[in-house]
Amino acid sequence: MLIVANYHYIREDFSAPYPSIFGLTPSKFKAQLEQLSRFGNFISQQDLLYHPKRAFEKNFFLITFDDGLKEQYELAKPMLEEMGIPYIFFINTSNFSDKKVSLVHKIHLLRSQVAPKELLQELEVNSLSEIEEKAAVKHYNYDSKENALLKYLLNFKLSLEQQKKFVDPLFAEVFEEEKVAEELYFTEEMLQELYKKGVLGSHSHRHLPLGLISSAEVEKEMRNTQDFFLERFGQKAVSLSYPYGSRDSCEGIQEIVQKAGFQLGFTMERAGNISLKEDSLLIARYDCNDLPGEKNNLFGNEDPFKLSALRQWHI
Structure with a gap:
């Protein structure tokens, strides 16, 4: 089985007048990775590309991050690499082409x-x-x-x-x-390094709920984000994380997504994946808080691979 974990903010301090940004501190992030490692191995984007035609013979975790935030690079990436854990960072390409805040x-x-x-x-x-x-x-x-x-x-x-x-x-x-954009997102040097490592994917161009906009707009989003990858790196992105990840923001657009060149697509359906044979563009994914070690732990201290629901949105 494959269980995908999704993260956003990783920072030391989340205090604000009206708390609205939630994530993990680096120490909590490391502790969760250590806990997950008790139950399964970790898989990379490159390895995952070989799995659409067969079932997962072992239990794997995939670590993913949405939004291309600088704090992910500065705080999470060194920890992951020290522990030998692969990962994928998904970026909204308009942040870099337009220099604007999503x-x-x-x-x-x-x-x-x-x-x-x-x-x-x-x-x-x-x-x-x-x-x-x-x-x-x-x-x-x-x-x-x-x-x-x-x-x-x-x-x-x-x-x-x-x-x-x-x-x-x-x-x-x-x-x-302009100041917020500079402080919040990856730098150009970070992008180039991450692409060379094979750990960069798309979170679409402008972070829109793709399943809720017109087909023409979806096609434009896919074209713009892939044009960015082609211009910056010489190749298209192979993986897409659907913005928002809800069922209605993911469904009914897979033909367009596939035509744009994407081979892997990640939702926020809280479930595990036995195989990607039937559909590799609606991969289920848990929020990090759903997994062992965090506040909405759905599995207690038990093995999530034994208790996880199985994905259904692709059926």
């Missing part, structure tokens, strides 16, 4: 400085339905209900233009975008 990170940072109640009042949109509220709380299960509703409204209910119209002016009042 809308999703603007929202994270803005929410860390402004109370969620104030932001909900500023939005002035109709309330979510009961079904949507339940979906929001389930998807953002590490957030308070207020924060979950706010994130769902921003990420799934508003169009890209509506989000930008709401977020950009507020963000500009609090932050200097």
Whole structure:
């Protein structure tokens, strides 16, 4: 079986006026890696490419990171390499081609400085339905209900233009975008090194919920992100991490994704993968907090390979 673990922020201090950025400290990250190593081996992106035609003969973990954050390179990468653990970093290519902060990170940072109640009042949109509220709380299960509703409204209910119209002016009042972009994301030298190591993948171009936008927009996203890889590195990316990772942001676009040249696609379906033979573009993945050693540990101290659900979204 293959169990994929996904990480975002790795930093020493997560304190903020309104905590909205959650992740692991380096010490907790290392402790979790040590705990996972008790249950299985670790596999690389290159090794994974050989598995779509057969089942996994052993139990493997794959370590992945979304968003191309500098702190991942500076704090997590040295630890992984010291422990001999392979990994994949997924980047939003617009951060580097446009030198801008992703809308999703603007929202994270803005929410860390402004109370969620104030932001909900500023939005002035109709309330979510009961079904949507339940979906929001389930998807953002590490957030308070207020924060979950706010994130769902921003990420799934508003169009890209509506989000930008709401977020950009507020963000500009609090932050200097160019400075934030320089501090937050990989440098050009980091990108080149990571690609040469074979550990770089795409998180799309602009971090949009791909399954919820038009086919033409998905094609544009895939074209733009692969053009970046071709221009910077001379080859297309082979792996894609779907932004947001929810079922509705992943499904129904695999033909476009495959046509763009991607061989591996990673969702946030909380499950294990017995084989990639039927579909290597809807690979299930756990948030790091779901796995042994973290706050929403679904498996206690037991072997996750014995208890994990099996992926279903590809069926």
